[in-house]
Amino acid sequence: MTMAGPAEVTAGTGLDLSPFRGLRYVPGRVGSLAAVTSPPYDVVVRPDGLLHLESADPHNIVRLILPQADTPAARNAQAADTLRRWLSSGVLSPDAEPALYVYEQRSDDGMLQRGLIGALRLSDASEGVVLPHEDVMPEVVADRADLMRATRANLEPLLLTYRGDTPAGNGSASGAAAVVERTAERPPLLRTVTEDGYSHRLWAVTDPADTVRIRTDLRHRQALIADGHHRWATYLRLRAEHGSPSPWDHGLVLLVDTARYPLRVRAIHRLLHRLPLPKALAALEDSFRVRRLEVPLPEAMERLAAAAEKGNAFLLAGDGAFHLVDRPDPGLLARTVPADRPEAWRTLDATVLHATLLDHVWQIPDVPGHIAYIHDTAATVEKAERDGGTAVLMHPVHEEVVRELASQGVRMPRKSTSFGPKPATGLVLRALES
Secondary structure (H helix, E strand, O other), X not given: OOOOOOOOOOOOOOOOEEOEOEEEEOHHHOOOHHHHOEOOOOOOOOOHHHHHHHHHOOOOOHHHHOOOOOOHHHHHHHHHHHHHHHHHOOOEEEOOOOEEEEEEEEOOOOOEEEEEEEEEEOOOOHHHXXXXXXXXXXXXXXXXXXXXXXXXXXXXXXXXXXXXXXXXXXXXXXXXXXHHHHHOOOOOOEEEEOOOOOEEEEEEEOOHHHHHHHHHHHOOOOEEEEEOHHHHHHHHHHHHHXXXXXXXXXXXXXXXXXXXXXXXXXXOEEEEOOOOHHHHHHOOOOOOEEEEEOOOHHHHHHHHHHHHOOOOEEEEEOOOOEEEEEOOOHHHHHHHOOOOOOHHHHOOHHHHHHHHHHHHHXXXXXXXXXXXXXXXXXXXXXXXXXXXXXXXXXXXXXXXXHHHHHHOOOOEOOOOOEEEOOOOEOOXXXXXXX
């Protein structure tokens, strides 16, 4: 159950982050912490990635976030039963007292990210405090809601970003950032290195004074959803279904201060299952410039980046080469892109892809049977070549554009961005107790 801890903070108009008793794997009951973690549910490349995670350890968290059965009801019942068994057998255990958690991710190339995991209060005013920037699919929200109802748990945190105070010239921190930095100097609750090479560390913040300092700093700030739009919509739906006060008034989040730890923004690519590449290219002859590139993938992505600086550009693949698509016909854009949105939205690659290419030129419905959204660039190309479809590789959007549109209440096409690094799923869960 979400608990505010011994020190209360009067809610402001911004973020209200509460301590909670985290559910965590008991190290002696699993092979390793790395073997039981997973990327977020929507990043797992199924079925290959799912099978790999399931075989890594019989207690891998993927058995909760992506349960496998013949029907949705059976999948959710299976996840709920699995969670109950892991709790009763001591595979998962709640921490002794409520805490906020400092979470650190570090990569070999020098990337360092630290943030706070806690239970964020949901309210009628949340829309102005937590800013979405992408649309969601109702069927995915319904699926995640059914899973949360069945398990009565937040199984993985959303990734939210906020802009804290700019660090002083000597790098010193204040407010929540000071607590984060000071906590990270202590021995952690856990540490592990996952298969992607990232090292992860987690600390508990239980001191009442530190909790007050964090919550006081956050209560006048707003956050951007970096990852987890469907889970955020699920939180709001489930809160509306339950009377307040209840545990459903809160949702599990990771808050990262991008003034200190800027996130990386990557693109999410599209795999068009039923559109052969020759047909896709033929349809573009009169409306886009198309150039064939006989170069390796890294060089092709560099060429895409250069073209994207000058206007809308995409990279198509599926036949062993790459095809740079740019310079769309202005008349075509004028006819197909809605004119009632800000220019920053109308000129997005994702907007042109969906409004012009998918809806008008290729006439492909945005449903799972026709389009897959894949984060890994090489995997997208490989699947297109293997299955005879078309890979559409995207260039990432700048974070400033995302934040500006979100602040105006403008939603980007779904899966327009991939902020990272994303938190590893399975390091800390939140139970919803009656």
